[in-house]
Amino acid sequence: MADLQPVDLRSDTVTKPTAGMRAAIAAAEVGDDVFGEDPTVNELHRRAASLLGKEAALFVPSGTMANLLAFVSQSRPGDTVILHADSHPFNYESGGLGMVAGVLTKTLPGAHGILEPERVRAAVVRNEDHHYSHTTLVGIENTTNRGGGAFYPLRIVEEIAAIARENGMRLHCDGARLFNAVVASGTSAAGYARHCDTVSFCFSKGLGAPAGSVLVGDRATIDRAHRYRKMLGGGMRQAGVLAAAALYALDHHIERLAEDHLRARRFRQALEGIPQIGFPLPSPTNIVFLEVPDALACVGHCADCGVFMLPVSSTRVRAVFHLDIDDAGVDRAIAAVRDAAIAIR
Ligand code: TLP
Numbered sequence: 001m002a003d004l005q006p007v008d009l010r011s012d013t014v015t016k017p018t019a020g021m022r023a024a025i026a027a028a029e030v031g032d033d034v035f036g037e038d039p040t041v042n043e044l045h046r047r048a049a050s051l052l053g054k055e056a057a058l059f060v061p062s063g064t065m066a067n068l069l070a071f072v073s074q075s076r077p078g079d080t081v082i083l084h085a086d087s088h089p090f091n092y093e094s095g096g097l098g099m100v101a102g103v104l105t106k107t108l109p110g111a112h113g114i115l116e117p118e119r120v121r122a123a124v125v126r127n128e129d130h131h132y133s134h135t136t137l138v139g140i141e142n143t144t145n146r147g148g149g150a151f152y153p154l155r156i157v158e159e160i161a162a163i164a165r166e167n168g169m170r171l172h173c174d175g176a177r178l179f180n181a182v183v184a185s186g187t188s189a190a191g192y193a194r195h196c197d198t199v200s201f202c203f204s205k206g207l208g209a210p211a212g213s214v215l216v217g218d219r220a221t222i223d224r225a226h227r228y229r230k231m232l233g234g235g236m237r238q239a240g241v242l243a244a245a246a247l248y249a250l251d252h253h254i255e256r257l258a259e260d261h262l263r264a265r266r267f268r269q270a271l272e273g274i275p276q277i278g279f280p281l282p283s284p285t286n287i288v289f290l291e292v293p294d295a296l297a298c299v300g301h302c303a304d305c306g307v308f309m310l311p312v313s314s315t316r317v318r319a320v321f322h323l324d325i326d327d328a329g330v331d332r333a334i335a336a337v338r339d340a341a342i343a344i345r
Helices: 019-026 039-052 063-073 088-092 096-101 117-123 154-166 178-185 189-193 219-231 240-252 257-271 295-304 327-343
Strands: 056-060 080-084 104-108 135-141 170-175 198-202 213-217 287-291 316-320
Touching: 019 240, 039 056, 039 189, 039 213, 039 240, 056 063, 056 219, 056 240, 063 088, 063 096, 063 135, 063 170, 063 198, 063 213, 063 219, 080 088, 088 096, 104 117, 117 154, 135 154, 154 170, 154 189, 170 178, 170 189, 178 189, 178 198, 178 257, 189 198, 213 219, 257 287, 257 327, 295 316, 295 327
Parallel strands: 080 104, 080 135, 135 170, 170 198
Antiparallel strands: 056 213, 198 213, 287 316
C-alpha cells in the first residue's frame, strides 16, 4: 500500500487546499484586519452576511470560537443555555461554555442530535423569582455531528424559533456543516438562517479551506462578538489569505457536497448485510457511523490498508466523506472494512 495515497475518513477537516484554492490564496489582497483594513476579509463578511440574509458577519479562526462568541454575545454569566446532549459545544469545545461564557447548560435528548420543540418548550424556565437562572439561548446543530450528519427539517427550526421568541430567548445555529444540510435538504442557507438570530458555519470542513469559520447575525450582536474575538486572541492580521480560501470555497465547493453524500451512501450500502457491522444511525449526508465488535481493532486493521477512520467509542467508528475522497477511495475504504470484518470476527 506504500505507493497509494491514504484514504483519510477521520474527518472532513483533513481536506487540503486544491490548486485552484491555493492560487486564490496566493492572489489575495490583504491588509491588517484588526484595523478593519483587509479587503478580502471585508469582502467575505459581505458575502457571508448576504448569503445568509443577515446584517453582519465576522470571520473567526474556528467553529469553536464562532460558537463561543455566539454564546458570550447573547447571554450573561449565570444564564442557562439549552443544547442537545450530543451537541458539539457541550461535548467537544473544552468546556468553554462554562469557563468563558459562564453559562449553565440544560442538555436535552432527541433522535439524531435534533432537538424536539416540545422538550425545548418544557425546558425553558421563565420565573422572575430570584432563585432561578434565566434561560436565554437555544443552540441547534445543523447538520448534527454525533447525530450522524442529520439535518433539521425547516419546520422544526421554525417551531424552536417560535418557542425562543415567545420566551424572549435567542436561537443560535452551529452550522459547522450548514451547507451539507442545504444541499441535502434543498432548504437555502438563508431559509434556515431566517429563523435563527445567529448562525455559524465552517470553511474548514466539507468546504475544503485550511481554516476559518464565520458568525453571522444582526449588527449589534456581531459588534459584541467582534469585541470578544479580540479579547480571546482571535484578531488575525493579514487574514485575507484565509478569507480568499473561504471565498473560493463558497464559489466552488458547495454544490459538490452532494458527491460526498453519494459516496457516503455507496460506502454504507456496500457494507450493509455484513453481520459484524451495524449502522446505528441514518447517514443522510457525509457522516457514517459503524457499530463494530471492537472499534480499535477495526480502525487498526483499516489503517494497515491505508484507510483511516475515527474510533468514537469502544464499539463505534466514524467515517466522513469529503473533497479529498474520490470513487477509488470509496472502493478502498469498502475493501478495508470488509477485510477488517473478517479479521475481527
Ligand atoms: N468537529 C470536529 C471535531 O471537533 C470533532 C470533527 O472532526 O467533526 N461544530 C461542529 C458540529 C463540529 O463538528 C465541529 C468540529 C465544530 C463545531 C468545531 O469546529 P472547529 O474544529 O473549527 O473548532
